[in-house]
Amino acid sequence: MTRKNMQIPKAYWLATVGMLLLVCGELLAIGAMDWTAAIIESLLNSIETKDSGMMLVTAFSYVAKYLLIFFLIYFGAYVFATSICWKLGTGVFAFAFMLLTTMAMLAFQEIYHEHFSFAAHFLTMGMILLLHVYIPKQKYYYGIFSVLVVLLLIAVQWLQLIPMFTPLGFGSDDIAAAIKMADGYFNDYSLLNTLCMIFFIVFVILTAIFAFLVILQDKQMHTRKKFEVQGAALRETRHALAESKVYEEIANLVHDLKTPLVTVEGLVSLIEMKMQADPNSPSAKYFQRIGQSVDKMKDMISEILHEQAKKAMEVEELLRYVTSHLQLDEQLVDLHVRIAEDIPPILINKIRFSRAISNVLENAIHSFRGKPGRIAIGVAMEGDAVVFRIRDNGPGIMPVDLEAIFEEGFSTKASSGLGLSFVKRVVESHDGHIQVQSVPKSYTEVRIAVPAARDARSQELSEKQQVLGGKS
Secondary structure, eight states, X not given: OOHHHHHHHHHHHHHHHHHHHHHHHHHHHHHTHHHHHHHHHHHHHHHHHTOHHXXXXXXXXXXXXXHHHHHHHHHHHHHHHHHXXXXXXXXXXXXXXXXXXXXXXXXXXXXXXXXXXXXXXXXXXXXHHHHHHHSOOOTTHHHXXXXXXXXXHHHHHHHHTOGGGGGGTOSOSHHHXXXXXXXXXXXXXXXXXXXXXXXXXXXXXXXXXXXXXHHHHHHXXXXXHHHHHHHHXXXXXXXXXXXXXXXXXXXXXXXXXXHHHHHHHHHHHHHHHHHTOOTTSHHHHHHHHHHHHHHHHHHHHHHHHTTTOOEEEOHHHHHHHHHHTOXXXXXXXXXXXEEOTTOOOEEEOHHHHHHHHHHHHHHHHHHTTTSOEEEEEEEEEETTEEEEEEEEOSSOOOHHHHTSTTSTTOOSSSSOSOHHHHHHHHHHHTTOEEEEEEETTTEEEEEEEEEBOHHHHXXXXXXXXXXXXXXX
């Protein structure tokens, strides 16, 4: 599922939540009728008893009531506007949010006949839009934003009760006006001017501090992620540098091995000439094996020194080279090779890829543990890939071991555990992939797929056509 398709259900969900909040905000005043009556009664009692403390309790009740109602309206409009403008710009979102909240406030005023001014309304909308621009979109964004809206609304509701701001249009609804008149009667407006101003400033500061902390935390998270990425890159660079030094040392060591190996080869040839052994004698066979081993070591040295060298090679030639180095004389293993027709050559490093195939075959041979067995090698085309299927009828691999066979160091027998991990690295370095299927006590099949060297095949056919054209 694409990112766009994932966002559409989220937009529907946000639209539903936003609409529910708006409806709850509009209808909550019906359930708050008793609350409104209690506020009015408390205010009348404070005037009759000339109790400033009771008047302050009434002010707190006023702030709490309109905080709850207006939070549902403002936050519902914000969520709903987000859902319908999630693909549009900030300007369109701001227009949609202001339109929704203004319509909701007008509906609230018409339904309940509460004649509050829109000065506080426009101030609140402006502050919410400012927070929308600066608060980063992160995890738990709506929860964080709802806390900011609550703090902001508390500050605005205390602003409504400051008598000095009444000429500016703040606190013109009936209840706020009555509370301020009572304060003027008791304290000549000094109590509310002082106390409500303190509350207003405190909650504005709290809103600003909380917003600043959210922004700072987001920047710290981005910085930490950036450092993590840079740290990972640095570790990879150090690892690559260490590997390059190790490979350099290995290459130097391997290069130095060429001299004693040539000496061994020369001495073996000299001894063979001196002995003049019968070609059918055991000694001649031993010399032949020594020669093959020396040749294989020379190939391995060339492989390490020229690890990246690749050339097009026929599959039949590759398998002939691999099987010629297998020690099957003392094994009760039947090896069958079947290559489909018209198999194109493959672009490989001959020695490395041969070792990979040899490792798979040697694992199959060792699994028989000296008992009779059968190994079948099949090669066929599958799409643009040449696929090697190596299947044996040995004891198989347990499912729990099958999941870990490519891990370095893993082995079910006393070995280094590097065989199949090496095979996997070689196959992947040739842009191929390897799979293993096995049924315990039945069979094991290794499937190796590598791209065909189409260019080499096309060049070969072109050369043949040119030759035939010249003859004609």
